[in-house]
Amino acid sequence: MPTRALHYDALKRKYNEVDPYKKPKELLEVSPKGLVPGLRLNRYNPPRSLNESTVILDFLEDLAASTTRRSILPPISNPYARALVRLQADHVNRSLVPAFYRYLQAQEENKQIETGKEFHASLEGLVSLLERAEREVVGPGGASGEGEAKSLSKGLGLWVPGETELGWADVMAGPWLYRAKVVLTHYRGFQLPEGEMFNGWLARLFEHPKFKATCSTEQLYLDSYERFPQ
Ligand SMILES: N[C@@H](CCC(=O)N[C@@H](CS)C(=O)NCC(=O)O)C(=O)O
Structure with a gap:
């Protein structure tokens, strides 16, 4: 095995990292391409999920509108x-x-x-x-x-x-x-x-x-x- 691959293997072990060529089923269930971020919504049974960072941000913003009422966007009155x-x-x-x-x-x-x-x-x-x-x-x-x-x-x-x-x-x-x-x-x-x-x-x-x-x-x-x- 080339030195570089060996070193990368050691890093994967050090951080308990996901192998990019063999993504685990749990990650693929949340994010079909195995990319992060992914969001798992355990309040559904069975759990549901979302991927794509901007979609996740939109979801959290929409969710906050009816829960914490905090927003990281300017107010809706200022489109x-x-x-x-x-x-x-x-x-x-x-x-x-x-x-x-x-x-x-x-x-x-x-x-x-x-x-x-x-x-x-x-x-x-x-x-x-x-x-x-x-x-x-x-x-x-x-x-x-x-x-x-x-x-x-x-x-x-x-x-x-x-x-x-x-x-x-x-x-x-x-x-x-x-x-x-x-x-x-x-x-x-x-x-x-x-x-x-x-x-x-x-x-x-x-x-x-x-x-x-x-x-x-x-x-x-x-x-x-x-x-x-x-
Ligand atoms: N458009 C996607 C891009 C996601 C993406 O590329 N994630 C990178 C990390 S920043 C990743 O998961 N890389 C791991 C891989 O390519 O195996 C998003 O914004 O969520």
Whole structure:
């Protein structure tokens, strides 16, 4: 067995990880392609399940509307603000995540430089969308006073200075920004963009107790992505 495969086998044992070529029945029942995340709903008998991260998020948001009444989106009375947040989420799904993987998988140096620039451009695209939402929802012309600005900024998330509640865009982008910081920095020498607003956002996000509660150790991220980079 080649050294690389042996090492990967050891990692699987270390983390009790699922074999990507032989996914267990319990996982396939929840997520037909064996991809995570998957959600198992034990309140049904027999249990039911959902997969696809954005569908799961929508489900949890809808469920909360009739239970906890907490939301990570702007209020339903502000459909434009909700749409702007969904644009940010769409950008994460269709641009940021694919750019992350292209960069991580690139082997030749020139490919790494090219895909690194693409990832950087995608991050800047996300920042533009966050700035747009803040400008159009709480900026001049959007709100008439501080109290209204505070209530309008609900659901825009930690991008807005002073905001302490996670928003939809934080939940969508956060895991990939954190992976960029840990994994791309280590394997690709990547540097996250600098900027007062951007740095402030990342600090609020990475230090947020609810976000931190979802993170693994840095070593686990590095080990999990080890099969990609050379
Ligand atoms: N579109 C899916 C993508 C899911 C996905 O690719 N999950 C990755 C982890 S981020 C996975 O399960 N990888 C394991 C594998 O490919 O075997 C979603 O958003 O839920």
